Amino acid sequence: MTCLSMPEFVVLMDKVAEEVGFETVGGLHFPCEEEEFKEILMRCLRMHKMIAKGKRRRRSSSKVWNH
Template sequence: MMVMGYLLAPKKGGRRRRGKDQPSAAAHHGESDDGLRETLLEPAFRDLMERAADEFGFAQAGGLRVPCGEDDFEDLLRRLRRKNGGAAAAKAKKAIS
């Protein structure tokens, strides 16, 4: 299973592209999806995914856009890490690093 969420725009010429409508990182989960599954079951993360579906729809080409800034997403992962003892959020954090 692969999930891709955009949080950082790809680097172009060594510099990150930034723009109003540009994503701000790409998160990839490979073969092991245990941490992803735990993260997806969290109400706060599910709310974020519902907002993504409302704002961008389900037919997103190339990945999943998340309707929040990078700092907000990092904060959500920190809160999940504290709540779950670190397992799920740490895997999600590692995937976007």
């Protein structure tokens, strides 16, 4: 869900809404080049990994302090 709040993704979804509306049948068409979409997804994946890594660190450090 982190990706959905990324500014790049929000802008892209706004463009989709302008182009096709919110109610469409079939596949979703993104008004950008394939490479641009891939880059947005890669940034999302990197952000997700960083957040997950931070959560693991907080959990492991809290275990140290609780013992």
